[in-house]
Amino acid sequence: MELLLSSAIGMLTAAGVYLILRRRSFAVVLGMTMLSYAINLFLFSTGRLVVNAPPVLREGAAAYTDPLPQALVLTAIVISFGMTAVVAMMALGAFIEGGDDRVDMPAADRLPGGSRSAKRISGDGDA
Amino acid sequence: MSHLIIAPVVLPAVIGPLIILWMRHDLLLQRVFSTAATAALAGVALYLNLLAAGGEVQVYRLGNWAAPFGIVLMLDRLAALLLLLTALLALAVQLYAIGSGWDRKGRHFHALWQFQLMGICGAFLTGDAFNLFVFFEILLIASYGLMIHGGGEMRLRAGVQYIAYNLAGSTLFLAALGVLYAVTGTLNMADMAQRVAQMPAEDTALLRAGAVLLMLVFAIKAALVPLHFWLPSTYANAPGPVAALFAIMTKVGVYGIIRFFTLVFPQDAVTQSVVADLLLPAALFTLAIGQAGILGTRHLGRLAAFAAIGSVGTLMIAVAQFTPQGTSAAVYYLVHSTLAAGALFLIMDMIGARRGDLWLRSDRAMPDHGLIAALYFVAAIAIVGMPPFSGFIGKLLVMQASGTAPAMVWIWATILITSLVAIYAMSRAGSIVLWKGAALGPASTPAPPAAGGPKLEPDEPIQDLGDAPANWLAVASVMLLLSGIVALTAWAGPAMRLAEATAAQLHDPAAYVAAVLDGQEGTK
Numbered sequence: 001m002e003l004l005l006s007s008a009i010g011m012l013t014a015a016g017v018y019l020i021l022r023r024r025s026f027a028v029v030l031g032m033t034m035l036s037y038a039i040n041l042f043l044f045s046t047g048r049l050v051v052n053a054p055p056v057l058r059e060g061a062a063a064y065t066d067p068l069p070q071a072l073v074l075t076a077i078v079i080s081f082g083m084t085a086v087v088a089m090m091a092l093g094a095f096i097e098g099g100d101d102r103v104d105m106p107a108a109d110r111l112p113g114g115s116r117s118a119k120r121i122s123g124d125g126d127a
Numbered sequence: 128m129s130h131l132i133i134a135p136v137v138l139p140a141v142i143g144p145l146i147i148l149w150m151r152h153d154l155l156l157q158r159v160f161s162t163a164a165t166a167a168l169a170g171v172a173l174y175l176n177l178l179a180a181g182g183e184v185q186v187y188r189l190g191n192w193a194a195p196f197g198i199v200l201m202l203d204r205l206a207a208l209l210l211l212l213t214a215l216l217a218l219a220v221q222l223y224a225i226g227s228g229w230d231r232k233g234r235h236f237h238a239l240w241q242f243q244l245m246g247i248c249g250a251f252l253t254g255d256a257f258n259l260f261v262f263f264e265i266l267l268i269a270s271y272g273l274m275i276h277g278g279g280e281m282r283l284r285a286g287v288q289y290i291a292y293n294l295a296g297s298t299l300f301l302a303a304l305g306v307l308y309a310v311t312g313t314l315n316m317a318d319m320a321q322r323v324a325q326m327p328a329e330d331t332a333l334l335r336a337g338a339v340l341l342m343l344v345f346a347i348k349a350a351l352v353p354l355h356f357w358l359p360s361t362y363a364n365a366p367g368p369v370a371a372l373f374a375i376m377t378k379v380g381v382y383g384i385i386r387f388f389t390l391v392f393p394q395d396a397v398t399q400s401v402v403a404d405l406l407l408p409a410a411l412f413t414l415a416i417g418q419a420g421i422l423g424t425r426h427l428g429r430l431a432a433f434a435a436i437g438s439v440g441t442l443m444i445a446v447a448q449f450t451p452q453g454t455s456a457a458v459y460y461l462v463h464s465t466l467a468a469g470a471l472f473l474i475m476d477m478i479g480a481r482r483g484d485l486w487l488r489s490d491r492a493m494p495d496h497g498l499i500a501a502l503y504f505v506a507a508i509a510i511v512g513m514p515p516f517s518g519f520i521g522k523l524l525v526m527q528a529s530g531t532a533p534a535m536v537w538i539w540a541t542i543l544i545t546s547l548v549a550i551y552a553m554s555r556a557g558s559i560v561l562w563k564g565a566a567l568g569p570a571s572t573p574a575p576p577a578a579g580g581p582k583l584e585p586d587e588p589i590q591d592l593g594d595a596p597a598n599w600l601a602v603a604s605v606m607l608l609l610s611g612i613v614a615l616t617a618w619a620g621p622a623m624r625l626a627e628a629t630a631a632q633l634h635d636p637a638a639y640v641a642a643v644l645d646g647q648e649g650t651k
Binding site for chain 2: 020032035076091103104111
């Protein structure tokens with residue numbers, strides 16, 4: 001159980017970190033989603049893993065699981081869901097305005113009269 | 128217990144939706160209500176300062192739940208001072224946005240402004256670590272909207288980067304909170320401080336990892352090198368008034384570091400010196416790279432952004448001392464650098480409005496150069512830390528506070544050498560833009576607005592002077608910010624005593640903990 005959960009968190013984090021380092025905004029948005037899944041699972045596990053126990057402390061209950069991380073995860077899910085929607089909309093806006101979905105800034109951001117086009121670096125075959 | 132402690136959160140939270148729902152089509156009404164709300168916020172913040180001046184930490188228990196089960200809002204000297212600073216900066220910058228016409232270049236400017244203030248005020252007030260995360264997200268999501276206000280390709284591209292960076296930072300924040308909760312079993316900051324202090328030293332490996340994670344999160348917000356990469360493009364591409372308000376956002380990260388590492392992880396306890404050992408070199412590099420960036424950049428917006436990074440570096444040098452003297456220097460410099468950076472961003476925006484672009488080149492005529500040059504001169508002197516303004520006093524205090532530190536030679540050398548670099552860079556930029564621009568004569572005055580009213584191209588990177596409805600208001604608001612710097616210089620003595628009292632309160636975490644946890648039977 002512990003091994004399963006921790007390896008799932010680790011793999012999701014690794015996939016998320018790999019994806020947010022890509023140059024295309026679609027991959028970055030996916031990577032953000034992966035990372036937030038990983039963090040949600042991680043938060044869930046901070047109250048220790050207990051199977052088949054209610055999330056409340058009652059008289060006569062032999063075991064219970066910590067309810068607070070579950071509340072935190074709910075908040076975190078809502079926030080990360082909203083943020084993912086915002087970043088998806090923003091990436092779409094940048095794609096429509098700029099014509100490509102690269103996340104790095106074109107040369108026109110640094111130099112007067114710099115290039116705004118997508119082909120900033122020659123031999124750029126990032127997919 | 129005064130209910131006004133929660134007013135800085137509730138007031139913008141009520142006005143913001145009201146502006147969206149009730150007056151979305153009436154810009155005049157939006158301006159009146161939004162400005163009135165910000166002015167009222169300043170009034171409340173002033174009252175809260177008087178309340179906090181007694182030296183007692185005020186606790187506001189939401190829903191009257193007992194801590195550590197309910198969320199508490201805490202009002203101490205630092206929180207009250209930062210609330211006042213936020214409100215005054217926001218008021219001046221908002222007047223600038225109205226006067227220059229930035230607020231009508233896109234929709235919902237004033238609503239987003241209020242949500243932004245709600246997030247910032249909440250982050251300063253809250254005494255609960257997870258609640259701090261929630262307020263961070265509120266201020267971030269409002270800042271995403273404000274940052275791309277007006278639209279345009281470059282601004283949207285920079286916006287995507289800004290969001291991606293901060294989303295990664297938010298996941299890191301959650302990870303840090305998860306680790307701290309797993310170790311201490313609480314999220315209330317005062318309760319956490321108590322449990323951390325009681326923890327046996329051999330069980331603190333995970334706790335130290337959580338503390339460093341938390342420091343990284345705040346370092347992202349404060350734009351400490353090497354986590355500063357989001358800042359230059361974001362601030363340079365954001366509308367001028369928005370960048371000026373963002374001057375307080377980096378200070379939210381600094382506030383987080385000061386709060387957590389004086390209250391929960393005091394340096395002599397669990398974390399030993401691991402945080403200070405990381406922070407000090409980061410601060411020195413931040414200062415060096417910020418000031419070198421001023422010299423290296425060819426864009427005036429980026430110039431102001433790098434100046435903001437450099438001032439955060441100076442600030443963090445003082446914070447990283449973790450002594451009462453260092454903290455009081457940090458508090459003084461924090462107020463100064465927020466006002467100076469805000470004014471500098473507005474002046475850059477005024478230059479852009481008059482010459483038509485923000486590139487550092489000498490072939491553009493500069494209308495109104497006398498007035499702008501005077502304002503730029505004051506702001507530049509303040510931000511590089513030359514006498515006679517408060518930047519000089521602030522830097523002197525930082526150097527004094529680090530005079531006995533082991534790394535004193537490095538700190539003093541970095542501060543002095545980078546100050547020279549910044550003086551050179553700022554005077555070069557000023558002479559290229561204002562002096563050589565003036566020599567070109569008053570050519571190319573801005574075109575008068577077309578017959579159908581102002582042209583208001585929404586995705587222009589700058590705001591044309593011809594679109595400004597009340598240019599005098601824009602100039603007056605910059606003067607308001609600069610007069611804040613002058614006041615901070617003229618009354619440096621009282622300001623410093625206030626900073627010292629603030630630092631003394633911060634370095635006495637026992638009083639803070641006692642205010643939250645003790646004597647709350649039948650809480651009221």
